[in-house]
Amino acid sequence: MIASITNYVYILSGALFILSLKWMNSPVTARRGVIAGEIGMLLAISGTLINHHHNWEWILTAFFIGSAVGVPIAYLMPMTAVPQRTALSHACGALAAALVGTAEYYQHQPHGFVMVALVLETLLGYLTFTGSLMAMGKLQEVLPQRPLTYRNQNLTNFFLFALAAGIGVRLIFVPSDAYLFPIFAVLSLVFGVLLIIPIGGADMPTVIALLNSYAGLSACAMGFALDNHLLVIAGALDGSSGLILSIIMCKAMNRSFTNVLFGAFGQVQPQAAKQEQRHYRSASAEEAAAILDAAASVFIIPGYGLAVAQAQHKIRELFDSLTRRGVDVKFAIHPVAGRMPGHMNVLLAEAEIPYDRLYEMDDINGEFPQCDVALVIGANDVTNPAARNDKSSPIYGMPILDVDKARTVMVIKRSMNPGFAGIDNDLYYMEKTLMLFGDAKAFVAEILRELPARAAA
Amino acid sequence: MTSNLEIGLYVFMLATFVGLEVIRKVSPLLHTPLMSLTNAISAISVVGAILIISSEDASALSKWLGFIAITAAVTNIVSGFLITDRMLKMFKKREGKK
Numbered sequence: 001m002i003a004s005i006t007n008y009v010y011i012l013s014g015a016l017f018i019l020s021l022k023w024m025n026s027p028v029t030a031r032r033g034v035i036a037g038e039i040g041m042l043l044a045i046s047g048t049l050i051n052h053h054h055n056w057e058w059i060l061t062a063f064f065i066g067s068a069v070g071v072p073i074a075y076l077m078p079m080t081a082v083p084q085r086t087a088l089s090h091a092c093g094a095l096a097a098a099l100v101g102t103a104e105y106y107q108h109q110p111h112g113f114v115m116v117a118l119v120l121e122t123l124l125g126y127l128t129f130t131g132s133l134m135a136m137g138k139l140q141e142v143l144p145q146r147p148l149t150y151r152n153q154n155l156t157n158f159f160l161f162a163l164a165a166g167i168g169v170r171l172i173f174v175p176s177d178a179y180l181f182p183i184f185a186v187l188s189l190v191f192g193v194l195l196i197i198p199i200g201g202a203d204m205p206t207v208i209a210l211l212n213s214y215a216g217l218s219a220c221a222m223g224f225a226l227d228n229h230l231l232v233i234a235g236a237l238d239g240s241s242g243l244i245l246s247i248i249m250c251k252a253m254n255r256s257f258t259n260v261l262f263g264a265f266g267q268v269q270p271q272a273a274k275q276e277q278r279h280y281r282s283a284s285a286e287e288a289a290a291i292l293d294a295a296a297s298v299f300i301i302p303g304y305g306l307a308v309a310q311a312q313h314k315i316r317e318l319f320d321s322l323t324r325r326g327v328d329v330k331f332a333i334h335p336v337a338g339r340m341p342g343h344m345n346v347l348l349a350e351a352e353i354p355y356d357r358l359y360e361m362d363d364i365n366g367e368f369p370q371c372d373v374a375l376v377i378g379a380n381d382v383t384n385p386a387a388r389n390d391k392s393s394p395i396y397g398m399p400i401l402d403v404d405k406a407r408t409v410m411v412i413k414r415s416m417n418p419g420f421a422g423i424d425n426d427l428y429y430m431e432k433t434l435m436l437f438g439d440a441k442a443f444v445a446e447i448l449r450e451l452p453a454r455a456a457a
Numbered sequence: 458m459t460s461n462l463e464i465g466l467y468v469f470m471l472a473t474f475v476g477l478e479v480i481r482k483v484s485p486l487l488h489t490p491l492m493s494l495t496n497a498i499s500a501i502s503v504v505g506a507i508l509i510i511s512s513e514d515a516s517a518l519s520k521w522l523g524f525i526a527i528t529a530a531v532t533n534i535v536s537g538f539l540i541t542d543r544m545l546k547m548f549k550k551r552e553g554k555k
Contacts, residue, residue, distance in 0.1 A: 033494065239476070
C-alpha cells in the first residue's frame with residue numbers, strides 16, 4: 001500500500017521537475033519554476049522516507065550537515081564565483097552517484113543489466129567528481145589556467161580509459177571479482193583528472209556544461225541500477241540540459257567536442273608575432289564622454305574583463321546616466337562572454353541592469369550598422385573581425401559580434417597587449433576606433449564625471 | 458511481457474526528448490540559473506542514497522558511503538535551489554518608465 005503511494009508521489013514529482021524546467025523559459029515565470037522544483041524534490045524525498053524506516057539517525061544527520069553547508073554557499077557565494085560553485089556541485093552530485101553505486105556493488109554484487117548500469121554510474125560518477133574538482137580549481141585559479149600538456153597525452157588518456165573500461169566490462173561479466181572494483185574506481189578518478197588537465201581556462205564554459213551532462217547521466221544510470229524511474233527522468237533532464245548547453249558553447253566558439261577535449265587550445269599559437277607597428281588612435285575620458293553624449297544609440301559589449309575589474313556597477317551608472325539623456329543603450333552579449341553559459345547576464349542583472357536591455361548575439365548583430373557608438377569593455381576575441389575575414393586566424397569561423405560595423409567603436413583596455421588567446425585584434429586599428437586606455441572601472445568612473453559637466457555647459 | 462529494463466529505457470528515451478525540447482526553449486539569458494536548477498534536480502540521487510542507507514541489511518560500509526552521498530546531495534539540493542532563486546530575483550525589467 002505505502003509502496004504504491006511512493007510510486008504515485010514519484011510520478012507527481014517527475015511532472016513537477018519537467019514543469020520546473022519549462023517555466024525557466026522566461027524570466028517572468030522562472031521563479032515559479034524554482035518553487036515547482038523544490039516541491040518536486042520535497043515530495044520525492046518524503047515519498048522515499050515514508051517507505052524506509054531504518055537508520056533514521058544517519059539520514060537526519062546527513063540532511064542536517066548538507067543543509068548547514070548548502071545554505072551559506074547559496075547566500076555568500078559572490079556572483080563572479082558562480083561557475084566555481086557550479087563545478088563544485090557537479091562534483092558533489094557525481095560523488096553521491098558514485099558512492100551509491102559503490103555501496104550497491106558491495107552490498108548486492110548485482111548481475112546482468114543492473115551491473116552494466118552500476119558500472120556506468122560509478123565510472124561517470126568518479127570521473128566527473130575529480131574532473132569537476134579540477135575545473136573548479138582552474139576557475140578559482142588555484143590551478144594553472146593554461147593547459148598542461150605532455151608528450152603522448154592523448155595516447156596516455158586513451159590507454160587509461162581503455163583500461164578502466166576493460167575492467168568495467170570484466171566486472172559486468174564476473175561481478176564476483178571484487179578485487180577489481182577498487183582498481184576500477186581509482187582509474188576512473190585518475191581519468192577525470194587527466195581529462196581536464198589539458199583544457200584551458202577559456203574552454204571552461206563548455207567543460208562545465210559537459211560535466212553537467214555527465215553528472216546527470218550518472219544519476220540516470222543509478223536510476224537503472226536501482227530500478228527507480230524518477231531517477232531516470234531527473235537524470236535524463238539534467239543530461240539533456242548539459243548536452244544542449246555544451247553544444248551551444250561549442251558553436252559559440254566554433255569548436256567541436258573532440259577539439260575542446262583533445263585540442264589543448266590556447267597554448268598552440270605563440271604566433272609568429274608580426275612586430276610591425278600598427279597605427280591606432282586613442283582618446284581621453286573627456287572625448288569619450290562627448291562622443292557618448294552626442295550619440296543616439298550606444299551598444300555596450302561586455303566581456304569577462306569587465307567582471308575582473310569589478311566594473312559592473314559603474315557600467316550601470318553609465319547606463320542610467322546615458323538613458324536619462326535619452327540615449328538608447330543596449331548590451332550585446334556573446335554566448336561565451338562569461339565563465340559559464342549565461343554568466344554575463346547574471347553579472348549584469350546583479351548590477352540591476354534591466355534584463356530587457358540585454359541582447360543575445362544573433363538578435364543584435366543586424367543592428368550594429370545603425371549603432372552610433374559601440375563601447376567594448378573587457379571583451380576581445382569575440383569582437384575580432386578576423387574571425388570573419390582572415391582564414392589563417394586561429395579563431396576563423398567563430399561567430400562574433402559585428403562591432404566593426406558600428407559607426408564609432410570605443411574600446412576600454414589596459415594596453416595594446418593581445419588577449420587570452422594571444423591573437424591581435426584588427427578592430428583596434430580601424431579608422432573609426434578609439435582606444436581608451438585604463439582600468440575598466442576607473443575609466444568608466446572618469447567618463448561619468450565628465451558627463452554631467454557637459455550637461456551643465 | 459515488458460521487463461522493468463524495457464520500461465526504464467522507454468522512460469529514459471521519452472524524458473531525454475522532453476528534456477531536449479524544454480531546454481531548447483530556455484532563453485540564453487537564464488542559462489546560468491538553468492544550470493544550477495538542473496544541478497539541484499539531479500541531486501535526486503539523494504533518493505538512491507536513502508534507499509541504500511535504510512535497507513535492513515546495510516553494512517557499515519554502505520552506511521558510511523550512503524551518509525557521505527546524502528550529505529553531498531543535500532548540499533546540492535539546498536544550495537542549488539537557493540542560489541537559483543537568488544539569481545532569478547536579480548532579473549528585473551526596467552521599473553515602469555512613464
